[in-house]
Amino acid sequence: MFGALYAAAGSDPAQLVDVAREFSPRIDVCGPREITLDVSGLERLFGDARTIAGELRRTAADHGLQVRVAMAGSRTAARLLARHRAGLTIVDAGDDAAALAPLPLELLLQVRGCGPSGSPQEIDDTDADICASFRRWGLRSLGEVAALPPADVAARLGQAGVQWQRLARGEDPAPLVPAVPEERFEQALDLEWPIDGLEPLSFVLGRLMDPLSAHLERRDRGAAVLHVRLHLVSKAVHERSLELPAPMRDARTLRTLVLLDLESHPPAAAIDRVVVAVDPTPARVLQYSLLTRPLPSPEQVSTLMARLNALMGEGRCGAPGLVDSWRPGAFDMCPFAPGDGGGEGGEGGEGKALVVALRRFRFAVPARVLVEDGRPVRVTTERRGISGGRIEKCAGPWRTSGEWWLADTGSGGPGGSGESGRSDSPWDRDEWDVTVSDGATYRLFRERDANAWFIDGVLD
Amino acid sequence: MANTALAVLESALRAKKLDRTLTTALPPVEQSPEACAQTGIAAVDACLRNGVPRGQLSELTGPRSAGCTTLLLQTMAVATRRGELAALVDTFDRLDVTSMAAAGADLGRVLWIRGQAGGPPEWAIDRALKALNLVLQAGGFGLVAIDLADVPGAMLRRIPFTTWLRVQRAVEGRDTACVLVVPEPIARSAGGLTLTVAGRTSWTGSSARPRVAGAELKMRVVSPRRRVDGEVALSAYVAGSTLVAAGL
Numbered sequence: 001m002f003g004a005l006y007a008a009a010g011s012d013p014a015q016l017v018d019v020a021r022e023f024s025p026r027i028d029v030c031g032p033r034e035i036t037l038d039v040s041g042l043e044r045l046f047g048d049a050r051t052i053a054g055e056l057r058r059t060a061a062d063h064g065l066q067v068r069v070a071m072a073g074s075r076t077a078a079r080l081l082a083r084h085r086a087g088l089t090i091v092d093a094g095d096d097a098a099a100l101a102p103l104p105l106e107l108l109l110q111v112r113g114c115g116p117s118g119s120p121q122e123i124d125d126t127d128a129d130i131c132a133s134f135r136r137w138g139l140r141s142l143g144e145v146a147a148l149p150p151a152d153v154a155a156r157l158g159q160a161g162v163q164w165q166r167l168a169r170g171e172d173p174a175p176l177v178p179a180v181p182e183e184r185f186e187q188a189l190d191l192e193w194p195i196d197g198l199e200p201l202s203f204v205l206g207r208l209m210d211p212l213s214a215h216l217e218r219r220d221r222g223a224a225v226l227h228v229r230l231h232l233v234s235k236a237v238h239e240r241s242l243e244l245p246a247p248m249r250d251a252r253t254l255r256t257l258v259l260l261d262l263e264s265h266p267p268a269a270a271i272d273r274v275v276v277a278v279d280p281t282p283a284r285v286l287q288y289s290l291l292t293r294p295l296p297s298p299e300q301v302s303t304l305m306a307r308l309n310a311l312m313g314e315g316r317c318g319a320p321g322l323v324d325s326w327r328p329g330a331f332d333m334c335p336f337a338p339g340d341g342g343g344e345g346g347e348g349g350e351g352k353a354l355v356v357a358l359r360r361f362r363f364a365v366p367a368r369v370l371v372e373d374g375r376p377v378r379v380t381t382e383r384r385g386i387s388g389g390r391i392e393k394c395a396g397p398w399r400t401s402g403e404w405w406l407a408d409t410g411s412g413g414p415g416g417s418g419e420s421g422r423s424d425s426p427w428d429r430d431e432w433d434v435t436v437s438d439g440a441t442y443r444l445f446r447e448r449d450a451n452a453w454f455i456d457g458v459l460d
Numbered sequence: 461m462a463n464t465a466l467a468v469l470e471s472a473l474r475a476k477k478l479d480r481t482l483t484t485a486l487p488p489v490e491q492s493p494e495a496c497a498q499t500g501i502a503a504v505d506a507c508l509r510n511g512v513p514r515g516q517l518s519e520l521t522g523p524r525s526a527g528c529t530t531l532l533l534q535t536m537a538v539a540t541r542r543g544e545l546a547a548l549v550d551t552f553d554r555l556d557v558t559s560m561a562a563a564g565a566d567l568g569r570v571l572w573i574r575g576q577a578g579g580p581p582e583w584a585i586d587r588a589l590k591a592l593n594l595v596l597q598a599g600g601f602g603l604v605a606i607d608l609a610d611v612p613g614a615m616l617r618r619i620p621f622t623t624w625l626r627v628q629r630a631v632e633g634r635d636t637a638c639v640l641v642v643p644e645p646i647a648r649s650a651g652g653l654t655l656t657v658a659g660r661t662s663w664t665g666s667s668a669r670p671r672v673a674g675a676e677l678k679m680r681v682v683s684p685r686r687r688v689d690g691e692v693a694l695s696a697y698v699a700g701s702t703l704v705a706a707g708l
Contacts, residue, residue, distance in 0.1 A: 292543060293542075293543065293544055293602065293635065294600070295545060295600055296545070296598060296599060296600030296601075300598055300599070300600060301598075301600075303598070304594060304595065304598040307594050308573055308591055308594060308595075311587060311590055311591055311594070312573060312574065312575070312587060312591060316573065316574040316575075317571065317572070317573045317574070317591075318571070318572060319567055319568050319569075319570055319571065319572065320555065320557040320560060320567050320570060320572045321557070321567060322557060322558070322561055322567070329556065329558075331557035331558075333572075334567075334568070336571050337568075338545055338568060338569050339568075353696075353697055354501065354530060354531075354534055354674075354677075354694060354695065354696035354697065355530070355533075355534075355559070355562045355563055355696060355697060355698070355699050356527075356530050356559075356672075356674050356675050356696045356697065356698050356699075357529040357530045357532075357533045357556065357559035357560075357562075357563065358529075358556040358558075358559050359529050359554040359555075359556065359609070359610075360554060360555070360556040361554070361577070362553045362554075362577045363577060363578070384612075385610060385612060387524070393661075393663055393670055394670075395663070395665070395669075395670050395671040395672055433671070433672045435525075435661050435663075438523075438524075439523070439524075439525060439660055439661075440523070440524040440525040441525045441661040441672065457554075457556065458524055458525060459525055459661060459672070459675070459698075460524065460525050460526065460527060460528060460529035460530060460609070
């Protein structure tokens with residue numbers, strides 16, 4: 001036995017859900033004003049179907065809702081009856097088709113116009129066409145549609161017509177899929193004594209993360225974003241949110257990530273209360289392969305990157321990226337998130353020509369260069385570890401300039417890419433490749449504006 | 461009896477027949493291709509008997525402009541093209557990303573850990589070694605390299621040898637090939653290799669308008685345990701000169 005609640009316009013959908021949940025966990029939200037629920041087994045609690053319907057209506061009134069209630073053998077029949085008749089409507093099991101027979105055809109159009117998620121959806125052209133066809137055939141009620149030969153309906157209107165006919169008989173198109181109440185994945189702990197420092201906090205986090213992880217696992221969910229709220233003794237709230245690169249629920253990993261983040265962003269005072277919440281997302285489905293070398297899991301990569309960022313500083317670890325720029329040494333730091341794709345496999349491109357690499361000084365090293373006949377003949381620098389001396393061979397100058405059309409707002413140093421790899425400062429320089437007496441080959445450049453020499457890198 | 465054993469040991473040491481680690485855990489002489497990270501250069505891989513051994517600490521040594529960085533980037537590029545992950549601990553932030561891309565690396569599979577170019581070098585080295593430990597302990601990387609090429613030899617020798625023992629322990633038994641880029645041999649594990657590179661820049665063009673063509677590299681492999689001693693001569697090209705040669 002199923003019941004349907006159809007609320008008056010302007011009712012609060014959440015209140016309607018609350019009313020239904022007071023009676024049964026198996027509810028289906030059919031629209032903002034409409035809910036069906038499975039009332040099987042409620043007879044022992046309330047009595048017969050009429051009593052249950054009366055209780056439903058009274059409870060709704062207690063919540064400030066005016067509802068129509070219908071009880072029938074199928075959800076479709078209950079919905080159609082609730083939409084059509086005010087008050088209480090009770091249909092015994094097996095009498096659904098007879099009860100629906102006098103109802104107008106347009107009711108089906110309304111029922112099919114509500115999406116399964118409860119949101120009103122557009123009535124598509126097919127339904128409108130089928131309804132118009134039935135009307136052209138002179139059919140006005142659901143009973144007349146139900147009486148048509150199904151084979152002929154299928155021949156003329158296709159499967160959509162057959163579905164209409166089943167609904168007109170009160171048959172459900174699909175079993176009831178109960179709506180799952182929105183769950184909060186949150187754990188909190190009030191501390192008896194305020195704690196100061198990360199070490200005691202790690203134990204507290206461990207106590208919170210374990211049940212949170214178990215909850216996520218039960219629901220087959222992973223954490224997409226991890227929120228940590230620390231209520232401090234100063235009445236302030238220290239909030240941190242970690243966006244995780246992949247859904248994860250390993251308690252140890254989550255705790256480590258939070259601790260590493262709090263190492264970089266510590267709270268200002270002792271902690272009174274700890275709240276950990278996650279934004280859930282469907283868990284990952286992994287397919288391992290026997291034929292490829294396994295990559296580290298997202299949990300391992302996240303933990304490693306958090307540890308490295310804590311050690312080296314933010315923005316100093318990641319995947320190198322190229323920049324669409326002529327600026328010498330321009331680069332980008334991208335998040336390191338290796339996927340399973342990519343890689344050519346096999347031996348990895350043997351026979352490719354060996355390309356000489358440049359070791360680039362991120363901040364160009366100032367140098368003193370002796371120039372004769374327009375060519376550098378000697379280079380010296382005060383930077384320890386860089387040998388200068390007489391220049392044996394040199395090639396150049398290779399002139400390069402750019403971004404002179406932009407304002408000089410960058411911090412890239414003398415025409416270099418700077419710490420971050422990007423800069424907006426203009427550059428205008430002559431580059432030379434020189435081999436000094438000890439055999440080392442450097443790339444020098446002369447800033448044309450300042451007429452100053454720098455060592456850009458060394459070929460190695 | 462004890463004196464005889466001591467004499468044998470001393471004579472072996474004088475003849476340099478013992479590895480400096482004095483371990484008895486000899487790795488097998490023949491390594492399968494899966495147990496090595498290939499460099500992608502046929503001559504080098506043949507000399508190394510399939511490449512740089514995994515689960516071992518190897519060294520790439522040579523003076524400035526010898527070609528160590530060229531070989532390192534090539535090996536990393538080949539590793540990434542095989543679908544493996546590679547990590548570079550760049551102690552003094554010297555990596556030229558364009559050079560790495562020119563070597564053919566899949567940049568998305570490279571973890572680049574940039575050290576601080578300024579500041580006391582001891583701090584940068586200390587952080588780099590800690591970062592190396594973290595990466596090795598995390599696992600999952602096919603090749604992990606640490607660039608200490610710009611560290612003076614005296615400063616390198618001040619690093620306690622236990623540091624390298626810890627690195628060896630961290631990499632032991634894993635599928636990771638760990639490579640140190642250093643100016644002089646300082647540490648390698650018993651089954652690791654020392655690749656000493658000596659190269660010079662090659663020039664082309666007229667005497668009035670010369671230009672850098674590339675580099676002539678000579679690589680010598682030192683590995684008493686694996687008996688893969690030998691020398692390999694290689695030619696490398698500057699990316700621009702390759703384009704010139706191709707008529708682009």
